[in-house]
Each structure stands twice: as structure tokens, then as C-alpha cells.
Amino acid sequence: MRFENTGIENQTAxxxxxxxxxxxxxxxxxxxxxxxxxxxxxxxxIKNDVFYLRVQGYAVEGDVGGRHAIIKLMKPLLGKHYYPHGVEYGEGENFPSSLVNQCEALLAKVKEGLANINA
Structure with missing residues (x-):
């Protein structure tokens, strides 16, 4: 599941x-x-299921290995882990609404934190 309009995509830090x-x-x-x-x-x-909220980004300046990089964030993803295959993010996945709400709240905190960093 891709989170749209979170306010963190395309932010840099x-x-x-x-x-x-x-x-x-x-x-x-x-x-x-x-x-x-x-x-x-x-x-x-949650119960016997494992989910991951994933936030990815890429360096627009510097390099990550040198720890001197400016990172531009992408749209966050929510995925379900299937052993031993890995995490699936497909539209066919069913995510508990309580989990989606919790992820949206976390992403709002990320947005707030980015605003403080970039202030």
C-alpha cells in the first residue's frame, strides 16, 4: 500500500x-x-502477522556512506511480510484499519519533524 499526500514525499533533510x-x-x-x-x-x-511501514529516500547531494548526504524522501509504503518470500506491498493486500491509522499518525509526526529540521 502506498501512502499518498503525506507531505513527506519530496522533502529533503x-x-x-x-x-x-x-x-x-x-x-x-x-x-x-x-x-x-x-x-x-x-x-x-499484529496477531500472527508482521507488517512494515517503509520510508525510502535517495541522496540528492553527498553520499550515505560518508554520512554527509542530503536525502530526498519518497512516498511511504506499507507491506505485509510473508515467510520466506519477503514483504508484499500489492494493492490486493488487506491491512487492518487500526494499523493504517497508526501509520498515518506516525507519518504526520515525520512530517512535523521534517518541518522542524528544515525551519
């Missing part, structure tokens, strides 16, 4: 500040980066 913001909201970047891209995941476990 320095990597170190973005890392701090996302970590404070429970997102993990860990090893999910290369020199041009980053991926932040927030894991949700």
Missing part, C-alpha cells in the same frame, strides 16, 4: 538529522542503505 528523527519514531535504518539510497522500516506485529 540532512542524513544525520533524518536518522535521529526516524529513530525517535521507532524506525530502523540498520544496514538498509547503499551510497545513494536509504530505507527506514517500522515493524508492526
Amino acid at each position: 540532512p542524513l544525520t538529522r533524518l536518522d535521529e528523527l526516524m529513530e525517535s519514531l521507532g524506525f530502523v535504518r540498520a544496514g538498509q542503505w547503499d551510497y545513494d539510497r536509504v530505507t527506514y522500516d517500522r515493524k508492526f506485529e
Whole structure:
């Protein structure tokens, strides 16, 4: 599921500040980066299902490995994990409304944090 009109897509922020913001909201970047891209995941476990809210971005200046990059964010995704195949984001997936609401609230906090970073 792709979240539309969250206000974070196309926003830019320095990597170190973005890392701090996302970590404070429970997102993990860990090893999910290369020199041009980053991926932040927030894991949700509901009953026996695992879901991930994913926020991706790419460097428009600098490089991620050097920790001196400006990151431009993309549209956030919500996916369901299927063992052992991975995460599916397809339109055919059924996401609990409580989870979607929780993700929308988190994305609003990301938007607010970005506004503070870029103020």
C-alpha cells in the first residue's frame, strides 16, 4: 500500500538529522542503505502477522556512506511480510484499519519533524 499526500514525499533533510528523527519514531535504518539510497522500516506485529511501514529516500547531494548526504524522501509504503518470500506491498493486500491509522499518525509526526529540521 502506498501512502499518498503525506507531505513527506519530496522533502529533503540532512542524513544525520533524518536518522535521529526516524529513530525517535521507532524506525530502523540498520544496514538498509547503499551510497545513494536509504530505507527506514517500522515493524508492526499484529496477531500472527508482521507488517512494515517503509520510508525510502535517495541522496540528492553527498553520499550515505560518508554520512554527509542530503536525502530526498519518497512516498511511504506499507507491506505485509510473508515467510520466506519477503514483504508484499500489492494493492490486493488487506491491512487492518487500526494499523493504517497508526501509520498515518506516525507519518504526520515525520512530517512535523521534517518541518522542524528544515525551519
